[in-house]
Amino acid sequence: MKKSIVLKCVFILILYHIVEEVNTLNLFGLDTLTIDLPQGTVRGSFDLFRTQRMFLGIPYATVTERFQVAGSPPTWNGTFTANQGNVMCNQYFSTLRQPIGQEDCLVLNIYTPPSRTNELYPVIVFIHGGGFYFGSNSKLIYNPQFLVRENVIVVTINYRLGAFGFLCLGIREAPGNVGLKDQLAALRWIQNNIAYFGGDPNSVTVFGESAGAVSINYFLLTNSTEGLFHRAIMDSGSVLMPQDFKYNPIESASTVATRLGYNTLDPNELLQIFRNSTASDIVEASYADQTNDAFSLYYFTPCVETAVANESESLITEEPTLIIKKPGLNVSVIIGFNDREGIYWAQHYNYQTVEQVRANFGSLIPNYLQFESDVNRTTFIDGAINIYFSNRTVIDGLIEYFSDSLVFYPSTVASESLTINSSRSLYNFYFDYDSFRNLNKFLTRLRFTPGACHADELFYLFQPAVYAALPATPNDAAIIATMTALWTSFAKTGIPSTSTTTWTPSNQQLEFLEIGNEIQMIPLPNQQRMEFWRETYEKYGRK
Template identity: 40%
Template sequence: MKCGKRIVLFTLFAMNLVDQPAPEVTIEQGTLSGKISTDGSFFEYVGIPYATTNSSTRFKAPLPPPKWKGVYKAVEEMYQCPQHTPFGVVGTEDCLKINVYVPSEANRPLPVMVYIHGGGFMLGNGGKMIVGPNFLVKQDVILVSFNYRLGALGFLCLGIEEAPGNAGLKDQIAALRWVNKNIAAFGGDPDNVTIFGTSAGGTSVSLLVASPTTNGLFKRAIVHSGSSLASWAINMDPIGVASTIVSRLGYDTKDPEKLYEIYSQLSHEDLVLATANIPITHLVHKQLLLLPCVEKSFLGVESVLNDLPYNLIIKQPKKNISLMYSSTDKEGWFFADEETKDTLEIKDKRSPFEEDLVFKSKKEEKALALKVKQHYFGKEAVSEKTILQLSDLYTHLYFEMPIILELELMVKTSDAPVYSFYFTHSGKRNFVKSRTRFVNEIGASHGDDLMYIFKGSICPYRIDDKDQRVIEWMTTLLTNFAKYGNPTPNDSPVRWIPHSKDKLNFLNIGDELKMIGIPNPEAYRLWKDIIEKHRRTKVD
């Protein structure tokens, strides 16, 4: 009798440890199986190959996905593209995998939300460490996430057919085409796809909206903390950046063919380690960050960006894609936290402007740089004493102002609604802030909104009532937008007013929900005047 009880107890215990299979799904590549989430609320199919790469396509668009016989077990999500982590270089070049999370009980066909991860185009993946699906799938949407190539493998741009640029963006487009072709098999609606992303993922979304190659792949788009008009969105000197990076490995050339030969021969570990341990803001200032680029045209080669995003936005036919933009009130904390006494002294002497702006003379640039410095620092120097002011500069220059200037363009050039929210909630799930020197400040850092959208395993802490309320607000508003193109179709929990050509309207998401005007009007006027007069409209 005792033995029988022990067997029953052990069986019940083991059932919680063994993955329960989800229904099999047949797509063009073959049949695949997934697993049921631990609480039974959704099915997960992870690590599905959506495209392939090999040595011949190392810096080019990916190849079609593989087919298989039998049943592919889509249960392994530990794939990621090569990148540097605290544990060293991780990932493999065969990393183009996609994850699909499907509510187990919901009326089909379901709206689809496709998330593009951030990480400065050099870090990150679509796995559940950040992109935990639990919060969103409860709102009866299918969530899709995926990996795309990073660093040199994804964004080496040499202006030659062997390395035309934007391989990482081409991976993203391949993933969207995979979704368009296969999501119906999972119960999704291919005609109701919303793409969304954060930071570099948000900028990717913005670039995909601007690109003429993505027509018909998505119906709506949400851009979190990114913009195609940001100074870090486009590599204005891709040959120079590629040359500078390999100079750290002992090479000295600016010849595209020779650079291609060097990059082709280097292992992915060497490519990653060339700029490892340098903070992202310093990579930007030192021109060591490989980014999307404006591509040269080659016969038979599809380009993602054949012009600067600003030109594409104002010149292309109306896409009429419903849009949502967002930023946090203290984006700059994430970047200011990297500063040291030495780097602050350098910041005090250098111009705040990047390569996306052009000036008639050094004298003009110096005068405007002084104007910017006086706005943020008055007569003080850039130092530890004024680190909060520096973080505000980073917030406005890299995120808030490019986003506002982009959405203004979209309001003028599209008949579809454009919404914006401003995330100011200061809660226990502000994970990024909790890792900075600003942990005791009030506000939300770059990336802090993520943990109110996703149940990432990186943030396992108990959810209190205030944070739970914000999670419910965020997930309801975002999924309503994905379902209906309107985040508050019943004017609940607030009436969210889209922008108009006459007035910009922002939903402040903090301790309460309320509509506000432009968050920082003086900084907006300062940067709008500078950027619109000095925006680069051509690349060499």
């Protein structure tokens, strides 16, 4: 039975590849697939049903040296066949238990409506999540056909991950955050080149999920990104996400170096270790078992840059708790999250009792908290245990705790900061729709747990290959239609709306568009729990 299913899948993939090859042919006499860029000529293809043009795997920058800012994009003679939609940066593929990807991975995929018009299309640039250690812009996951049919151009980008993008040693040879600067290089490339594809460089919306949303939050809080985008969408992430910032990056690098056979905290020695190790060895050393530890893979994430060759290259110069108070760019923003984000992290724990949770609670405390005494620490733990584990199963308590501490509260703080420091509109959403399309949840061991897991909303905006042959249910189709209309109307006008949905912007009191079986405006969800985090942060937050 399994062999039959595998053979059918292989046949479908081969047929799909053949059809895509045919779709590169100019069958109608008008060649809209060949584009002349300053780098050289590129040739794209149509998708299976000719509903979008695709230009896949176009290099936007070149990795010339590990841990350094990327160089200029390459040039070429002849025609670059833009059909490689699944290029990946170095990372660990846990399913196969082996490293995958390549170092020279800075490419982007461009998807446009099938025909050119006299007017330029608005542009959505998607920045993938993955904790800054895994993920890609792969067409197999992020096929934006639902969005493109609303007459926008979608660009999905790669950026360096793990040590390759975020080794932060406090020296000029490894200042940190080059993965974020890859993203900025992609945005500059888009400004210079998207018009060749029919896109409007003056109407660019950045859209990120998880680590992608964290990245965008940083970009919103620095004036050095002004002019690179004009609207922003942040799904399930802000600069306060505790797993996505390193306060002690040299210690993290030293931990990985130990697995490579070295024991040092010296930045220059660490630099040589990481320079001289193979990419595969670095990736394997950065991967760890996650039993009862959802955060062991976050060794290399954004950091404060303390040494750069040129001060203008600095992106993060202060800790997130300080950065988030800055005014930043004055652009309209969407910020939202899913009702049970914590499923993604809770799956890694097998605690059976509250006593086990209490005994190990130290590893669950977010790094935006800092306790001056053991008494304060114990007071926080007692409060959290009481709120999250008194009337729930252990696994449900973990789900709600991670939802709040990792996503809800950080996103709420980011939202409130924007309402204070920006005169532009802020729109909040709360996604609680549950169906078979909640792909990220179905990839966890908690797949039958009710609710929407971290990243589940993406699969109502993108069409993963696993769903390509499955017709959407009427309810799923309605959610897809609503979300794509809202996201693309925001990209076009800065106001997310449809003929049947009114999305009220937030002010000092946050209001959320609930996206689920009901589409309606609601107040801030879980207000009592959010008040717990607000009071905790006021007492124990990093200053």
